[in-house]
């Protein structure tokens with residue numbers, strides 16, 4: 210039984226309409242209630258019955274989980290302009306009616322979305338529908354914060370809206386979401402697997418090392434695609450369940466649009482801001498996990514001492530350090546990386562903490578950081594030019610910031626959308642990349658991308674290499 214405290218959606222909508230009439234402009238209404246704990250993936254599955262777009266987000270420690278159903282607002286910007294997004298969000302909030310006693314629990318009006326890796330990349334068939342940056346405030350947002358659960362309902366009220374109809378519709382949908390019967394998941398079965406041009410990709414790695422030898426570029430990150438087909442439509446809830454149970458230390462995300470879903474489990478935080486405290490992550494340099502404790506330690510030690518991987522990592526540290534210094538004081542970055550263990554591989558990891566200067570917001574930092582040398586290379590312009598000209602893949606939102614921010618702009622978090630896949634009905638494309646530096650060997654980089662495909666995504670989709 211779901212308990213709610215004093216939910217009076219009807220009263221709020223009527224009051225908001227009066228405000229819309231008085232100000233001669235629509236009112237953005239957001240009402241938050243505390244509800245009895247509900248399983249986020251169950252709620253996500255219930256959203257499918259409403260045939261609305263869904264989002265899922267879990268912080269890497271799984272302490273915060275969001276599920277969004279429906280779009281009450283969509284901000285879409287072809288040039289992926291960060292400042293335009295800020296402006297549009299401010300405008301939406303300008304005439305709002307926010308009823309929220311639980312602001313401290315990541316509730317209320319929250320926008321979720323992503324940016325393209327390269328706004329200048331031409332969108333072809335694969336990423337059709339995901340042009341530019343896109344953010345939405347869900348109509349229904351479930352926030353699960355440790356053992357507490359909240360539901361935020363958000364809607365626009367116009368001067369001439371039919372409030373009784375709006376209210377009845379919201380109440381019906383809310384009931385369907387909160388009281389949906391348990392659905393069983395459908396196992397996803399892969400019937401076809403296709404690696405896109407592995408030989409050509411290895412050739413491209415060789416071309417990148419040549420370019421690094423000859424030109425003013427030190428690192429180029431190259432990605433590739435693995436395509437799969439299922440025997441039936443892929444059940445996204447099933448994929449999320451597997452990711453949640455298998456991927457510790459990773460952000461789990463899903464952003465669905467018209468039955469196409471971008472989904473992943475990424476270990477890489479781009480930036481989190483919480484009351485001017487900033488947290489970022491330098492993550493680059495990769496080794497497998499061992500099958501015994503001794504072997505695992507051996508791989509870890511090799512990774513820490515390996516110059517090629519240390520170089521890959523250091524480009525990221527230097528760039529993030531500079532970018533954060535330009536908008537923050539008290540920047541705290543250890544001199545040496547440590548190991549970041551995941552299920553099947555381990556990375557070199559350097560955490561970054563700082564206090565953001567007044568006047569800067571989360572989106573300003575995202576704009577400064579993206580793309581870091583962990584996904585693009587160093588220097589930025591020349592590595593990006595190489596990727597634009599030669600990479601075989603349409604990156605779309607892969608390798609780009611994905612995340613959320615709140616109404617104050619300063620609460621929110623973005624991850625880098627790697628270890629990810631784009632699922633469309635019976636098909637999916639998986640993406641994996643690696644940092645190429647002058648010592649890179651095409652076969653070894655190819656192997657590295659193979660282990661980045663397997664868990665999380667390929668395994669969560671029901672397959673193996």
Ligand SMILES: C=C(O[C@H]1C=CC=C(C(=O)O)[C@@H]1O)C(=O)O
Pocket residue numbers: 430432477492493494495521556582583584627628640641642643644661
């Ligand atoms: C580009 C990816 O990983 C990046 C993040 C961590 C380690 C990396 C590496 O060692 O090459 C990559 O820079 C990917 O997983 O698709």
Ligand SMILES: [Mg+2]
Pocket residue numbers: 493494495521643644657
């Ligand atoms: Mg690497």
